[in-house]
Amino acid sequence: MKSAIIVFPGINRERDMARALTLISGREPAMVWHADSALPAGTDLVVIPGGFSYGDYLRCGAIAARAPIMDAVRAFAAKGGLVLAICNGFQIACEAGLLPGVLMRNAQLRFICRDVYLRVERSDTAFTRGYNAGQVIRVPVAHGEGNYIADGETIARLEGEGRVVFRYSSPDGMVDPNWNHNGAMNAIAGIINERGNVLGMMPHPENHVEAAMGRTDGRGLFAGLVDHFKLAA
Amino acid sequence: MTMKARVTVTLKSGILDPQGKAIEGALKSLGVGGVASVRQGKVFDIELEGADRAGAEAALKNAAEKLLANTVIENYRIEVTG
Numbered sequence: 001m002k003s004a005i006i007v008f009p010g011i012n013r014e015r016d017m018a019r020a021l022t023l024i025s026g027r028e029p030a031m032v033w034h035a036d037s038a039l040p041a042g043t044d045l046v047v048i049p050g051g052f053s054y055g056d057y058l059r060c061g062a063i064a065a066r067a068p069i070m071d072a073v074r075a076f077a078a079k080g081g082l083v084l085a086i087c088n089g090f091q092i093a094c095e096a097g098l099l100p101g102v103l104m105r106n107a108q109l110r111f112i113c114r115d116v117y118l119r120v121e122r123s124d125t126a127f128t129r130g131y132n133a134g135q136v137i138r139v140p141v142a143h144g145e146g147n148y149i150a151d152g153e154t155i156a157r158l159e160g161e162g163r164v165v166f167r168y169s170s171p172d173g174m175v176d177p178n179w180n181h182n183g184a185m186n187a188i189a190g191i192i193n194e195r196g197n198v199l200g201m202m203p204h205p206e207n208h209v210e211a212a213m214g215r216t217d218g219r220g221l222f223a224g225l226v227d228h229f230k231l232a233a
Numbered sequence: 234m235t236m237k238a239r240v241t242v243t244l245k246s247g248i249l250d251p252q253g254k255a256i257e258g259a260l261k262s263l264g265v266g267g268v269a270s271v272r273q274g275k276v277f278d279i280e281l282e283g284a285d286r287a288g289a290e291a292a293l294k295n296a297a298e299k300l301l302a303n304t305v306i307e308n309y310r311i312e313v314t315g
Contacts, residue, residue, distance in 0.1 A: 059303055066300060095303065102306050105251050149248065149306070183249075 001229045003029035003045040006073065006089075008064040011051030013087065013204065020206035021047070024222040034067040039076055044229055046073055050087030050142070050204060060103060060145045061091030070096050082126055082225070083198040087143055090190075090200035099193055099200045100158070101150030103143075107183025111144040115215075116181055116203060118189050119169040121162070125192055127199040128165055130224025136173045137217035139203045141181065146202040148184040148191075155185055166190035166201055236281045236289055238313045242302045243274035277301055281313075289313050 003021050005014050014031065021029045029047070030040045039046065053064035064070070070092075077083050077098055085093035093099045106112060115138050120131040131137065150158070158164055166189040170179045180187040182202070190201030205218030244250050250272050257271035279296075281289045293311045302309040 058300070062300065062303065100305075102303060104249070104306070107249070107251055109251050109255055147251075151305070183251075 001025040001027060001044050001226050002040070002042050003027070003047060004032045004039050004043045005029050005047045005049055006032050006034060006069055007049075008034045008051070008053035008067060008092075010053045010055055011049055011088065013050035013206070016204070017047055017049045017086070017206045020209045020218070020222055023209060024219060025226050032069060034064065034069050037068045037072060039069075039072050043076065044082065045225060046076055046081060046083045048073070048083065048085040048089030048092050050089060053088055053092065056088075056145070059091075059095065061088060061093075061095040064088075064092045065095035065097075074098065077193075077198050080195065080197050082228075084127065084221075084225075085198065085200040086204060086206065087141075087146075087202055090202055091145065093198065093200045098198050099191060100154045101148055101191070103145050103202070104147040104149050105145050106143070106147050106181070111142075112146070112181050113140070113142040114181075115139065116141050116189075117169050117171050117173075117179065118166040118203060119173045119175065121164055121167060125165060125196050125199070126225060126228040127192070127221055128224060129227060130220030130222075134173060136169060136171060137205075137220070138171075138208070138215055139205050139218050140207045141203045143182070143202055146182040146184065148182075148188040148202075150185065158188075158191055159186065161194070163192050163194070164188050164190070165192050165199060166203070234282075234284045236284065236286070236313055237315055238279045238281055238289060238293055238311065240277040240279060240293055240297055240301055241274060241310045241312075242277070242297070242307050243309075244272055245306055245308055248306045275301075286313055 208218035
């Protein structure tokens with residue numbers, strides 16, 4: 001699996017992501033600068049990592065979404081290439097029109113930095129084949145703007161088409177306002193696009209991939225992607 | 234020759250505004266009377282080169298649509314002031 005991580009000024013999770021990808025796929029990802037206009041030839045997976053691109057000025061992800069490299073990412077996604085957008089990456093993907101909706105300020109107005117529980121809603125996507133549907137995983141979040149919103153029609157379509165992939169839940173998988181840390185509509189933590197090749201999620205699976213991190217719940221996402229490309233090969 | 238313009242970006246009605254709510258609460262706790270509700274927005278003061286008013290309005294609309302506002306959640310208003 002040949003991965004490329006897009007690097008914007010103000011991003012700070014690209015090294016965590018590179019470490020996770022190298023560890024699990026056995027191949028070091030390419031780091032691609034935002035001002036570049038092309039992805040490395042043969043890229044299988046594009047990752048838009050977390051951080052604070054452009055200091056979150058204007059709106060989170062708004063300026064990064066208009067960077068030159070994003071035209072190449074949009075073209076890559078339009079051809080069916082897999083795009084994994086985490087945290088600030090999710091905000092960038094929404095601003096870039098790769099995914100619907102917006103990530104608004106957390107309902108409680110506080111920056112949240114802690115582990116959360118996610119219910120995996122589907123196991124039949126390239127990103128979640130390493131999990132079982134209904135499985136609960138524990139991964140960290142670190143964001144001030146993770147409160148997913150979209151208009152009623154978009155939410156109905158996402159739900160109707162099964163495009164909500166991760167939902168904030170209790171440790172035993174119950175979706176409940178007490179476990180919906182940022183107030184996201186329908187406790188949405190991650191969604192995929194219509195074609196199923198772009199995933200955006202607020203939590204950080206790359207930060208729970210090895211024993212030294214305390215947990216390895218995030219491994220399934222990367223291991224699943226590696227399997228996806230092995231099967232395709 | 235330059236022209237001055239202002240683009241005002243506000244949240245669409247129905248979009249939850251936790252920052253506006255917090256400001257509303259703070260105003261009430263300060264004893265500022267008569268505040269029914271607060272919505273927070275953004276103001277961009279922009280200087281434009283030239284004197285072509287129609288061209289300026291078109292450029293500002295382009296700026297608002299492409300970057301200044303996220304039209305999923307926000308409305309914008311353009312004023313060329315002089």
